Amino acid sequence: MNMKNYRERIKKPIRAKCAVGERLLDDPLLDFVETQMIKVGSLSHGEVQWDEIEKICMNLLENKTKDLKILTYLLQCMQYQASAERFTLSVYILIDFMTAFWETCYPAPGDRGALPRRKFFSQIAQRTFKSAQNLDAEMFAVDLKVELENAIEQWKEVVKTYSLPLTLVDDVQVLLTNKLSPLSVDTVLPGTSESSTLKAESENTASNLSAISKFKTDSSSDRATKQTLFKMADFLTELDNGSVYSLRLRRLATWLAVVSLPDADQHGQTQLMPLSIDRIQEYEDQLERGADLVLWRKVEKSLTLTPFWLDGHYLSFRIAMKLGEKDLATAIRDELLIFIGRLPTLLNMSFQGSVAFASQETQRWLNDVNNCNSLGTMPGLWDETLKKAFVLAEDGGVSVALAMLNEGLKEAKEPRDKFYWRMLSADVMHNYKLGALASAQYTTLKIQAQSFSVTDWEPSLIQRLENVTDIKA
Template sequence: MIFDAEEIRSKIKRPISDDILEGDDFSSDSLYEFIEEEMMKVGSLSHGSVKWDKVEENLIILLNEKTKDIILIDYFIECCKRRNNIVSFYLALSVISDFVSFYWSLCYPKKEGAAGKRYKIRVLDKIFKKIDLFIDSKMDLDCELSFFDEIFKVNDELKDSLSLNEIFSEQADLLYKRIKSKFSDEKSRAELDAKSDVKEVSQEKKDDVIKYNNSASSEKESRKKISEVIDIVKHGDEYASLALRLKRFNLWSSIKSLPDSNKNKTLIQALPKERIAEYFSLLENPTYELWERVESTIVMAPFWIDGQYLSFLISDSLGLHEISETVFSETKRFIGKFPQIYDLTFKDGTPFVSEDCADWLTAKSNDVSSSLISNSEELDSIKVEANEVFLERGLQEALKYLDVKISEASCQKDIYQLRLISSEMLKESGAEDIASQQFEFMFKQVSEMRVSEWDPIFLKRLKNSISFD
């Protein structure tokens, strides 16, 4: 059933063609007319005669092959609601999120200007009311515990899609909170039931179940811990650069591949051009508040690489050179994992990496030394120098020195060797909680990377630094 839901979601999400993503107006099509005739029966004396299966089949055909019409999405949500189970609820929420993200500005019925936007928002609010009723229904909640996390994930995606498209709806805000509350309660209830069942099985089986449940939510818990660390670090704090690294880890660590594309064009919605133009227009008189606004937007748009360039320009202009260097080094590291990103564009043709942004990455890379730290003597020399800076000028300056070395490194091995030194220094200075997080995240990254012949001494130091409490 879950597989079917993902297959249906994929069909509705897929563009109609390379040239016309939203297709054509098919409101006069016989399939469309059949759907409307059947849906007119809903809530009437003829409600029991609605041919639901045929309606759903025709909806998927139209949305997959012919048109992206928000009225059809409204009807499709009604079909999901009729199934009345958690998987159909997930599918309904996913389809709304995808549609808003990819087709909001393109979809039918096409009405120009503010009146057109108000019309679509009215339809969207109507859809949200149906989801609200769905929540109140006695839906079948039989699913794996980890599936609740999928609900939370798509709920967050919908919230981000609405924000990126500047859709402000009180109904949507209330719905987001209701979904979070409803399924948090249901997950807690399911966890209690699972624990009760575990008590009845053997100790060996019990360990297996606990291990499974922990692994299902481990990534979410890790991200939560990172966010907590980021939240306590303020501007000007000696750990500000480290907090930014953690922020970028939260943003990019889950990305294992680039999004699907057709002739280098992806289905990802670009940020509103007006918002980006506003950001760049304020560069002449940058403020810390502007930098925070840009950073807040970056969190919702991992492939907006120009946002990293903008963050660098603002922080550098404000004299936050440690921050700007960190932005550059983390961006360089992410781009290094996916060099094909230079070729990709958003749905409207806007490149992921503009020419100015590409020039920034290239020029700055050429400005710094790209020599390889080829032997342990050079590494030891950097460590000794960092310790001397620490003794003479304090932890903040020592970490800044190491950040510069990290940004100058040209290969993954060097970068991670230097990051380990930085984390070890944090631990030795008493910042054990932050250092522990760094060790664990580094180990996870290193384990997932295909870098040949990691230095065994480096791996041993990293493993020994991790706390498994």
């Protein structure tokens, strides 16, 4: 991959009048990147297309948006099994981006973005430390060692400018100094009880373990267990990629003791007090003016205090989407669906004063989610998916488009959906001069289509009809 102009491309403003471009909330290239990055550290880790992700991230940062989240993905690619040159370049790219766009970049520019930027910085610094641990000192010529030392010093100066945690950079510097020193661990003078290199390498892990060890698990009562889970959720929030787990754990703690429906009259009305109407309206008004982390924390706090305020989870979902946190929004939705799946009657129950646990709007949202589980039930969606694939192929290459379609195929459950995913792949291959492969795929699909019965095509439809027939009988 050509990296000669990486720094110039990162520093270049998107437009003269808007240096940081626009925030990307619905972009097929970004969707592809995020789908790939979810695989990192999972059983599908070996399928991650690092080169394609890096290429797309550079394209987005150069031409569409200066987004810190996308920069994080780019640096993660560059530091994965990094050479000496790529690691050093990754540090310089970070310096360039921070110098030019730190206070104006997405996802949250200005003062309101101080906390999110700080979290992204911690995440980047921790990953840089881990990558530095895996560097081979023998790859560094003398001039490259000097270059890296200069880069780290420049990074420290930028970090000081924005009052970010300097200790994170110091950790990286100490580790690299010891790793690239003429004295390796094997040649440390006798009598040294522990090399400084090993100390630096274990510092982050040790601090995390130390923090975990402070937790005292108390399961003496439901309340004590709940408080333990909330404390662990707070801790997870501070860890790299821990926010999703924290959010899920909070909901586990909130609903831990809910094993049956609350007492209610024949109309489903309970004696539980609803959240103040004024408070809810205040939340909605703030969301209308613009979502931020302060609002989100308030809503999440209210959810922990009001377990049956199901509308609040839809509100939290909308805030997450406004902030561009799609993974967290998905987690909110999934956890609520699991909870409702255990006690579906909750959707028909209410607080005092007949205030519904879940409004019609919230129930429509949940129904839409269930109806979207099969692409085959959504008219026109296949056309939209094909358009998205063509955009990916045009901007990122045919391999990126086919990878996206392959992801859809792997997740499909109905034979009908699998058929369409394969046909879309054939359409892309045909459109981009891979005629022989496309022709073979079309032939196979034609043979399958001619042999399908309705039962084979969409077995869930038959099952649904059978269930309805049984009920009416």
